[in-house]
Amino acid sequence: MMRNGLNITERHTEYGLPYIEIRGCEDFQAAHIFECGQCFRWNRLPDSNLYCGVAGGRVAAVHTSCDATGTIITIANADLADFESFWKSYFDFERDYSKIKAELSKKDSYLREAAAFGNGIRILRQEPFETLISFILSANNNIPRIKGCIEKLSAAYGAAIEVSGAFYRYLREHAQIEEEQRTFYAFPTAEQLSNVTAEEISACCKAGYRCGYIEKTVRTYLKQPICPQSVCSGDRLYARKQLQLYAGVGPKVADCILLFTGMRTDVFPVDVWVRRVLERLYLHKEVPQQQAELFTAEYFGNLAGFAQQYLFYLIREGSRLKSVQIIPDLFCYENGSPCGSGEMSQL
DNA sequence: ACCCAGGATCTAC
């Protein structure tokens, strides 16, 4: 099936597992999509480039490879109906990321390098309630712990999803699996969390003071769920305020929800990492939040969300890989000494 | 022991 130049095919392994193969999309790299900090339920399987995750009440395994004709995207445990009804939207396949990268690259050399480094990132269209709760958990927290909290919440209150033996065989063929996990759990719905107290949430996932926020937010959400048409368009600051009605949601978390649901792409969530990027590369001094926001809105405009993801991924991965070569100004302490080991990055 | 993590909220001025 052809669509927007994409060649989408449903296939089956010899043992009967359906999978979707997509060719003709050069703007998709599983590692960059799943490790750029926008999602918490996709995990790279050991000794593989295969990512297994839960979304939309489905379990899938995704990887990218390439041959002489270009990139091949594989979504395993999905048929054409799954793709059309869910994955196509989830992976934002309708959007032209080459165009976005080209536009950002015209702005300055930092964005050009960031977009090249994060080539293949896409903004996932994640479910609003899951994204809301996930990013309440993200406040003053670190990514491994956030992932753990979400996994425990899902296992305790979410719907069980049984995967086939064929799916597990597929995983085993592509990665070093220790033990067989045949049951996954969807992220709980607001209804499933409706009578859960903060104490129970705390006992379940040890999320500290954020548990009270979740209890309150679930109650608010049941009475007043996120209304896409009132936040997707119109004033950006109004959209943010709408989300700040939920307990535990401030400006930064609101922007994350707007961006990582795909509801808006003109927001620029500023966390401690992105703040370093702004101050080191663009503003050349420490600035108050309000001033940083004025700059990002003006400079990045409608592409702010994409710029933010490329820059976030660059500084996070760059720090982790100690790749000081990429943008020396970025990977420096305030005193100017390099923070990396000086090894060459592989990019 | 101390610092940090994709910050938000409460309090005091």
Added chain:
DNA sequence: GTAGATCATGGG
């Protein structure tokens, strides 16, 4: 309206 302290939890 805005600075400063406080908020659990676990890993470095």
